[in-house]
Structures are given as C-alpha cells and as structure tokens.
Amino acid sequence: MTAAPAIELRSLSKHYGSTPAVDSLDWSGGRGVIGLLGPNGAGKSTLLRMLATVLAQDNGDIRVFGLDPAVADERLAIRRRLGYLPQEAGLYRSFTAFDLVDYVAVLKEITDRSARRDEVRRVLADVGMTDDMHRRIRTLSGGMQRRVALAAALLGQPDLLVLDEPSAGLDPDQRLRLRTVLSDVGQRATVLLSTHQTDEVAAFCQRVLVLDRGRLLFDGTPRDLASRAAGRVWISSAPDTGALRSWVTGDGDIRNIGVPPPSAEVVDPTLDDGYLLVATEETART
Amino acid sequence: MTSVVLAATRTVEANRRAAIAQLARIETLSMLRRVSIWIGVAVSLAFIVTGAVAQEDWSSQKYQSLVPLGVFPMTMATFVAGVRSGNRDRSTRGALADEAPLGGDQRTAARLASLIVPVGFVVVAMAAIGVGSRIEGGFRVGDGQFRTDSAVHSVGELLQPPLVVAVVGAAAIAIGRWVVRPGPALVVGVVVLFATGSVYWMWNAGYAYATALMQVHPLGDLDVVHIPTVFLHDLYLLGLVGLFVGLSLRGASRPRLVMGGAVLAGLSVAAQLAVSPL
Numbered sequence: 001m002t003a004a005p006a007i008e009l010r011s012l013s014k015h016y017g018s019t020p021a022v023d024s025l026d027w028s029g030g031r032g033v034i035g036l037l038g039p040n041g042a043g044k045s046t047l048l049r050m051l052a053t054v055l056a057q058d059n060g061d062i063r064v065f066g067l068d069p070a071v072a073d074e075r076l077a078i079r080r081r082l083g084y085l086p087q088e089a090g091l092y093r094s095f096t097a098f099d100l101v102d103y104v105a106v107l108k109e110i111t112d113r114s115a116r117r118d119e120v121r122r123v124l125a126d127v128g129m130t131d132d133m134h135r136r137i138r139t140l141s142g143g144m145q146r147r148v149a150l151a152a153a154l155l156g157q158p159d160l161l162v163l164d165e166p167s168a169g170l171d172p173d174q175r176l177r178l179r180t181v182l183s184d185v186g187q188r189a190t191v192l193l194s195t196h197q198t199d200e201v202a203a204f205c206q207r208v209l210v211l212d213r214g215r216l217l218f219d220g221t222p223r224d225l226a227s228r229a230a231g232r233v234w235i236s237s238a239p240d241t242g243a244l245r246s247w248v249t250g251d252g253d254i255r256n257i258g259v260p261p262p263s264a265e266v267v268d269p270t271l272d273d274g275y276l277l278v279a280t281e282e283t284a285r286t
Numbered sequence: 287m288t289s290v291v292l293a294a295t296r297t298v299e300a301n302r303r304a305a306i307a308q309l310a311r312i313e314t315l316s317m318l319r320r321v322s323i324w325i326g327v328a329v330s331l332a333f334i335v336t337g338a339v340a341q342e343d344w345s346s347q348k349y350q351s352l353v354p355l356g357v358f359p360m361t362m363a364t365f366v367a368g369v370r371s372g373n374r375d376r377s378t379r380g381a382l383a384d385e386a387p388l389g390g391d392q393r394t395a396a397r398l399a400s401l402i403v404p405v406g407f408v409v410v411a412m413a414a415i416g417v418g419s420r421i422e423g424g425f426r427v428g429d430g431q432f433r434t435d436s437a438v439h440s441v442g443e444l445l446q447p448p449l450v451v452a453v454v455g456a457a458a459i460a461i462g463r464w465v466v467r468p469g470p471a472l473v474v475g476v477v478v479l480f481a482t483g484s485v486y487w488m489w490n491a492g493y494a495y496a497t498a499l500m501q502v503h504p505l506g507d508l509d510v511v512h513i514p515t516v517f518l519h520d521l522y523l524l525g526l527v528g529l530f531v532g533l534s535l536r537g538a539s540r541p542r543l544v545m546g547g548a549v550l551a552g553l554s555v556a557a558q559l560a561v562s563p564l
Contacts, residue, residue: 054384079387088380100382103312107386107393109305152383162385 005030006160006190007051012060014046014214021046023214024060033186035201035222036194037275038211044194045087045164047211051192052084052162064160080109083158085166089149093138097129097148100137104152123151126181128174143169154181161185163193167200179204202226202271210278218278222271229269229277234260244280306392310399317367317400326363327407330356334411338418342426349425349437352415354500357408357447358479361454364404365475368455371397372462372534391537394463398531401455405448412444442516449523450499454479456530463534496522496558515558522558525551 005028012025021043038044049055050062053069065081067074092100101120110116124133127147137145146169153161166182167175182191183204195201201208202222210218210225218225235253239246243256257277260266269277317323334356342348374397375381375390416439419425424436458475465471482499495501501519528547532540 052385054381076387079385082385084383084385086380086384090375090380090382092374092382104383104386106305106308106312107383107388109301109387111301111304111308113308 006065007192008061008063008066010061012047012050012062013058014043014050014055015058020214022050022057025214025216027209027216027219029190029192029207031186031188031190032206033182033191033193033204034207034209035205036192036209036211037196037198037201038194039279041213042211043214044211046214048084048162048164048192048194049086051160052082052086053078054084054086078160081159083153083155083161085150085153085161085163087164087168089145089152091137091145091149094136096134096136097124097140097144097151098133100148101152101155105155108156110156119155120151123154124148126154126177127151128177143171143174146170147174150178154185157185157189159189161189161191161193163191165195166193167195167197175200198270198272198275208271210275212279212282215282217282225274225278226269226271227274229257229273231266232260232277233257233269233273234264234266236264240264245276302387305388306396309388309392309396313371313396313400314403317371317403320367320370322363322366322370323404326360326367326404329359329363330407330411333359334415338415346425346427346437349427349439350502352425353412353439353443353447354502356411356415357450357500360404360408360411361451362476362479364401364451364455365458365479366472367404368397368401368458369462369465369468369472369475371400372459373465373468374462376463376466390463391535391539394459394534397459398456398534401452401459404451404455408448408451412439412447415439416441416444440516442520445520446501446516446523449520449527453499453523453526453530456527456534460530460534493555493559495562496555499523515562518554518558518561522551522554525549525554 007030008028009025012022013020014022023043025047036044036047046055050057050069051064053064053075056070062069064078067078069075069078092103095103098120101124102116105116105120110119121130121133124130127150129144129147129151132140132144137148140148146166150163150166153163161182163182167178170178179200182193185191186204186206193205205222208218208220208222208225209216218228234240234256235249236256237253239254240256240258240261242258242261244258246254246256249255255267255273256264257273257280334352337348337352337355340348372394375393419438424434424438426435427433427437461471461475462468479499496515496519501515525547528543529551530547532543532545532547535543
C-alpha cells in the first residue's frame with residue numbers, strides 16, 4: 001500500500017473578480033523540497049494560502065494528507081500538521097522574539113511548558129536568532145523579523161511546510177542556513193516554497209513547479225527545467241533580434257534565449273535560462 | 287478500536303482546552319502589563335480615597351458618587367486596553383499564524399478572559415467600599431422618609447461596577463476585532479463612556495434609568511436600599527456582557543450569545559420599567 005501524497009489538487013480554481021489567480025490546477029506532491037517559481041501575479045501566494053487552509057477555493061478539490069480543508073474537523077486536523085510562512089507575517093511588535101514564537105507555539109497546541117520552551121529555543125536557533133531572542137520585534141531588522149516568522153512556521157516539526165518567499169530579506173549567510181534547515185525538514189516532510197530566486201531552487205529543491213497566470217507550466221526536477229533550454233542559449237557581442245529574451249552579463253557579453261542563429265556560440269543552460277524560456281514562451285503563446 | 291479512537295479524541299480535546307487556558311494566561315499577563323490599566327487603577331483609587339475622605343457638598347453626595355466616579359477611570363482604561371487587545375490581529379500587516387489550530391475565536395476568548403484583571407480590581411474596590419462603609423456606619427443621605435445616616439450600598443449595587451467593566455471590556459474587544467484602525471474607535475468610545483458614566487445623574491429618569499450603563503439611585507422620597515430595580519439592572523448588564531461577547535466572536539456560538547444576551551437585556555429593561563417607582 002502506498003501512502004497518499006501529502007498534497008493533491010484537482011481542477012483547483014480561485015478567481016479575484018474576473019481575474020483567475022489559480023486556474024484549473026491539477027497536481028500532487030509528497031515528501032521533499034518543492035520550489036514554486038513564477039512571475040508576480042502568477043498565483044503562487046494564492047495557491048500557498050489555499051494549501052495553508054487560510055483561503056478557500058472557488059472550484060475544484062484540495063486534499064492535504066487525504067483530508068479536505070473545506071470540512072471544519074478535517075481542516076483542524078490538517079492545521080495540526082502544518083507550518084505556514086505567509087508573505088507578510090503579522091508579528092506583534094511589542095512582543096520579544098521568544099515570547100512571540102512561544103505564543104504561536106501555544107496557538108499550535110504545544111501545551112507542555114518545558115517542552116514548548118525547548119522547542120521555541122530550537123526553532124529560534126535554527127534560524128540564527130538565539131542571540132536576539134529576547135529583543136522586541138519592533139527593534140529587529142526586516143530580515144530578523146522574517147527569521148522569527150520562519151521560526152514560528154517551523155514549530156512542532158510540521159509534516160507540511162508552506163513558505164511564501166522565505167528567503168526574502170535574508171543575507172547570504174542566512175540563506176545558506178535556511179537551505180540547510182529546509183533540506184533537513186525535506187528529509188521527513190513536504191516543503192513547498194515560493195521564490196523568485198532560481199539559484200535557490202537549483203541549490204536545494206528536488207522538484208520545481210512553474211506557475212503563470214494560475215496555470216502550471218512546468219513540473220519536474222530543476223535539472224529538467226534547465227534542460228528545457230538546452231541548445232537554446234547563446235552568447236553574442238551584439239543584441240540579437242531573433243532572441244526571445246536577451247540581457248547583458250557581468251562580462252559585458254549578451255546572453256540570449258530563443259532559437260539561436262546557425263553560427264551562434266551555444267552555451268550550457270542554467271535553471272534561470274530554463275525558467276525564463278518556459279515563462280517567455282507561455283507569454284508569447286497567449 | 288472505537289474506545290481507542292474515543293480516548294485519542296478526548297486527549298486531543300483536553301490538549302486543546304489546555305492550550306486555550308494557557309492562551310488566556312498569556313493574555314491576562316499581557317493585560318497586567320498594559321499601562322492604561324495601571325493608570326485606571328491609580329486614578330480610580332485616587333477618586334475612591336479622596337471621595338471617601340472629602341467633605342460632602344450636599345447630603346448623600348458620597349453615597350451617590352463614590353461608586354460611579356470611583357469606577358469611571360477604570361471603565362475608560364478597560365475600554366482602551368480592550369480595543370488595543372482586540373485589535374492586535376487587525377493592526378498588523380498580515381495575520382499571525384492564521385493556519386494555527388487555535389484561530390481567531392479562541393484568541394478572542396482568551397482576550398475576553400483577560401478582562402479578569404480590570405474586573406477583579408473593581409470587585410476588590412467595591413468590596414472595600416462595601417465593607418468599609420459598613421464598618422464606618424454607612425453614609426448619610428439626609429433627613430425625611432427613607433432617609434438615614436447609615437445607608438450602605440446593597441450587594442446588587444456593588445455588583446454593578448464589575449459588570450459595567452465587563453460590558454465595556456467585551457464591547458471594546460468586539461470593536462477592536464472589527465476595526466482596522468483603533469484610533470477613531472477609541473475617541474468615540476471615550477466620549478460615549480463619558481456621556482454614560484461620569485454624568486450618571488443625567489440618566490435618572492424613565493427609559494434612560496433602565497438602560498443606563500451605571501444606574502445610580504435618585505434620592506427623592508425613595509427607599510434607596512430596597513429599590514427593586516437593582517438586581518434587574520445587574521441582569522441587564524449581564525445580558526449586555528453576553529451580547530458583546532457574542533459580537534466579538536465569529537463562530538457557531540455567536541448567534542446564541544448575541545440572541546441570548548439581547549433577550550436577557552431586553553427582558554431586564556422591561557422588568558425594570560414594570561417595577562420601577564420612578
């Protein structure tokens with residue numbers, strides 16, 4: 001008997017007015033770290049909010065651990081196994097970092113006081129906030145506040161971790177720490193994170209989804225996404241009008257994506273190239 | 287198998303109740319740390335102490351004004367603290383742990399429980415007035431029929447201030463949960479409380495008397511100690527507590543509490559009007 005996937009979406013839709021945020025999405029996924037890429041307005045946050053049980057869909061079905069978040073008791077059961085970092089976490093500014101995470105731990109029904117405090121210290125250490133845990137939220141930098149919110153999401157070792165741009169505002173050291181923590185969590189749980197940084201996805205995600213205008217454009221490994229652009233990336237010294245996308249690199253060369261001319265100097269594609277190609281072709285197609 | 291499932295369910299439910307109790311404890315400690323509450327305590331104490339030792343300008347002044355004016359600062363403070371407490375999840379840019387098992391109603395219930403702080407202070411203050419006045423031989427309320435030199439506040443009268451604070455606190459938390467920006471609500475609330483609290487003597491007739499937040503007996507030719515509306519007015523305040531607690535919640539218990547509170551308040555007003563000698 002195989003275990004049900006952690007997440008199953010069937011014809012999932014959500015509209016804001018007449019604008020589709022998520023459009024007839026079918027997908028399922030299980031353990032591991034899954035990166036969600038897409039331009040602004042692609043529907044990433046809406047999808048994550050629905051998975052985090054804080055937003056109801058208009059149509060279609062969501063199952064998390066085989067449970068339906070539309071049913072109150074099942075939603076509660078999902079919430080007991082869930083950690084969620086929203087794009088903007090509403091941190092109480094007068095609380096210290098420790099007290100705030102402790103408060104969230106109570107909200108997550110961690111009632112043994114001694115175990116709860118140990119858990120709060122553990123998650124704050126995971127995000128590198130041990131030295132600043134007794135500072136008030138209002139005195140922390142934006143990046144530190146983001147780490148406190150992330151610590152709150154990590155409480156209780158959730159089976160599903162839904163993270164909306166977790167690395168936003170973090171410095172390179174903290175990003176590295178984040179990758180390590182999330183990779184560890186991904187060994188035993190499902191981690192679904194949205195990001196605009198393809199290097200992050202390439203670094204530690206086992207699976208990547210590309211979403212645009214609520215539709216799933218790609219689902220596969222980061223390597224598969226990069227290989228989508230194999231033979232379609234080339235370097236030139238002048239802008240190439242035949243390219244779908246071009247930009248000047250740090251070396252002063254021009255990197256192009258599209259259908260290369262016969263004499264082009266084709267180079268190995270990166271994940272960034274694959275993502276840009278998929279997204280640009282979709283834009284051109286529609 | 288069924289008994290195992292039932293036991294597990296009971297454990298989960300017990301854990302949930304324990305979490306809500308811990309949340310209430312956190313909110314109570316948070317209420318204790320609020321500056322407005324301590325300002326309310328200090329000013330109320332000052333009003334009560336100075337009111338108790340001051341010379342009376344007119345007969346019955348202490349009897350009539352010590353309780354309402356003594357509790358008035360605490361009422362204001364509770365309103366400010368309640369709005370800010372209820373508004374905590376609305377004033378932030380995003381939601382805190384929206385996905386947590388304990389949601390908005392459990393958090394609000396814990397905040398409502400934290401009203402034990404101001405209500406508790408007022409209970410102690412009223413007990414002190416009740417006991418102190420009895421030891422000192424009561425208040426002078428003048429000469430004539432039903433007038434006496436040893437009037438004391440009845441238990442029903444002394445119950446009124448804690449209930450008023452509970453009503454105001456529950457209303458404040460409901461308002462705080464509803465509004466995005468608490469500033470205007472705080473201003474309007476303080477003005478309304480001033481109109482219903484500090485100028486209590488404006489509410490001494492007819493319907494106003496029955497629906498006043500703070501009901502203070504006019505002392506015409508009435509038996510002030512045995513006036514029959516006192517406990518009915520306490521019931522009215524209890525109804526208002528239920529009404530505002532219901533309005534502060536969003537879940538299934540909301541309609542029951544709102545309806546129950548409104549019915550109790552309405553019946554209590556009708557009963558007061560039926561028996562009031564005014």
